Amino acid sequence: MSAGEESGEERTPQLRPLRGGRHRLSPEVVAFNQRERLLAAAAASVAERGYNQVTVARITEAAQVSRRTFYEHFAGKEEIFLATYDVVDGHLSALMAEAAAAEQDWADQVAATFRTILGFFAGQPNLGRVYFVEATAVGEPTASRRAASADRIIELLRRGREVPGGREPGEGIEEALAGGIFTLISRRIVSGETEQLERFAPGLIEFALSPYLGPDEARRRASAAA
Amino acid sequence: MSDRRRICTALQELVGEVGYTALDAEAVCRRAEVEPVVFDRHFPSLDACFAAVWTSIDVQLSVQMRSGFTVPGGWRERMRNALGVGLRFLAEDEGRARLYLAEFHFAGDGVRIPRASALERLAGLIDRGREEPTAPERLPGTLAEAIAGGIWHRVADLVRAGRAAELPDELPNLMYFVVMPFLGREAAQEERTRLP
Numbered sequence: 001m002s003a004g005e006e007s008g009e010e011r012t013p014q015l016r017p018l019r020g021g022r023h024r025l026s027p028e029v030v031a032f033n034q035r036e037r038l039l040a041a042a043a044a045s046v047a048e049r050g051y052n053q054v055t056v057a058r059i060t061e062a063a064q065v066s067r068r069t070f071y072e073h074f075a076g077k078e079e080i081f082l083a084t085y086d087v088v089d090g091h092l093s094a095l096m097a098e099a100a101a102a103e104q105d106w107a108d109q110v111a112a113t114f115r116t117i118l119g120f121f122a123g124q125p126n127l128g129r130v131y132f133v134e135a136t137a138v139g140e141p142t143a144s145r146r147a148a149s150a151d152r153i154i155e156l157l158r159r160g161r162e163v164p165g166g167r168e169p170g171e172g173i174e175e176a177l178a179g180g181i182f183t184l185i186s187r188r189i190v191s192g193e194t195e196q197l198e199r200f201a202p203g204l205i206e207f208a209l210s211p212y213l214g215p216d217e218a219r220r221r222a223s224a225a226a
Numbered sequence: 227m228s229d230r231r232r233i234c235t236a237l238q239e240l241v242g243e244v245g246y247t248a249l250d251a252e253a254v255c256r257r258a259e260v261e262p263v264v265f266d267r268h269f270p271s272l273d274a275c276f277a278a279v280w281t282s283i284d285v286q287l288s289v290q291m292r293s294g295f296t297v298p299g300g301w302r303e304r305m306r307n308a309l310g311v312g313l314r315f316l317a318e319d320e321g322r323a324r325l326y327l328a329e330f331h332f333a334g335d336g337v338r339i340p341r342a343s344a345l346e347r348l349a350g351l352i353d354r355g356r357e358e359p360t361a362p363e364r365l366p367g368t369l370a371e372a373i374a375g376g377i378w379h380r381v382a383d384l385v386r387a388g389r390a391a392e393l394p395d396e397l398p399n400l401m402y403f404v405v406m407p408f409l410g411r412e413a414a415q416e417e418r419t420r421l422p
Contacts, residue, residue, distance in 0.1 A: 050335070169406075169418075172383075172384075176377060176399075177376055179375055179379020179383075180375040183345070183374070203372075204366075204368075204372070210406055211403065214410065216362075218407075
């Protein structure tokens with residue numbers, strides 16, 4: 001269990017660094033904070049410059065820690081990026097599960113989940129860039145992670161096949177929907193619209209529900225969820 | 227064959243065999259049987275070479291799909307034909323399909339913008355569905371873009387799984403996905419049960 005969790009401190013995904021410098025804190029707490037500062041600095045640096053352009057030096061400068069401290073926590077740029085991705089993904093996954101659990105009806109679960117995703121990244125533009133855009137540049141190390149993230153959406157959507165009165169779409173529809181959703185969000189981020197992501201919720205919800213409920217009912221449910 | 231063409235062919239072959247992230251310029255030069263100085267004369271970087279190869283594939287695909295979209299008939303027939311042409315093109319060469327659909331992620335910003343344009347082009351064809359008389363009046367502005375992205379991801383997934391040869395068989399499912407929001411369930415279901 002990490003120092004943050006032991007203290008009951010909620011680990012939010014903002015990854016905002018605490019101040020650098022000397023602290024009257026236990027080594028464990030200092031190490032925890034250093035790691036958090038590094039993760040936050042990695043997210044900010046990658047969002048600003050792109051994964052390929054970021055260096056360890058840039059991250060340590062932003063985090064106000066030494067290179068030695070960096071390498072006490074991470075083997076290199078790729079490892080810190082993956083750790084950053086995992087923190088974001090873990091938190092997002094928890095938020096999505098919580099949002100879906102609060103709804104009984106499948107379509108409402110889909111709507112709540114998508115609103116949660118869009119709202120989360122609208123409030124965290126750096127993390128949106130890391131998660132949706134720069135992760136694809138890392139290659140194989142993030143491929144399985146991104147596939148796992150997509151699988152959560154695919155699993156949720158697939159339950160739409162059990163909706164009474166619904167029509168069963170063909171093979172691969174959930175994968176196509178997840179791909180379309182990912183494309184939409186990442187392109188909005190690239191075009192600088194991250195903070196307006198929530199505006200796209202109704203269209204995204206309608207897009208996801210349409211193959212199962214039909215376009216008219218999907219539109220009605222998406223509007224009701226707004 | 228010119229040096230430039232040999233280099234591009236070598237890169238395309240190698241990406242298909244081992245993936246872009248496993249490559250360096252030296253490997254491409256060895257396959258192309260050219261000296262590094264010759265590579266440098268044509269391309270400032272490996273990413274630039276990749277971008278040139280990717281763009282060449284994109285142009286071929288674009289020409290074929292646009293031509294496929296001009297067949298007689300309504301939007302649905304034209305969309306079906308254009309998508310069918312595109313899927314057959316990609317199915318012809320799995321390595322080429324993999325480079326175009328999946329490997330571009332690793333080749334830097336030089337490909338991101340042309341790829342975004344390719345997606346917009348596909349979305350443009352799809353968006354013509356709004357003009358159908360029976361299309362709903364109010365459709366999300368981002369619908370065609372989402373459908374285009376979904377098609378890209380689905381086709382890329384099949385290619386990554388080694389199923390490029392099956393791409394033409396995917397046409398009914400993709401047409402279901404395209405047609406449903408614009409023309410409704412019945413029309414979408416008709417597409418799904420058509421023989422490719």
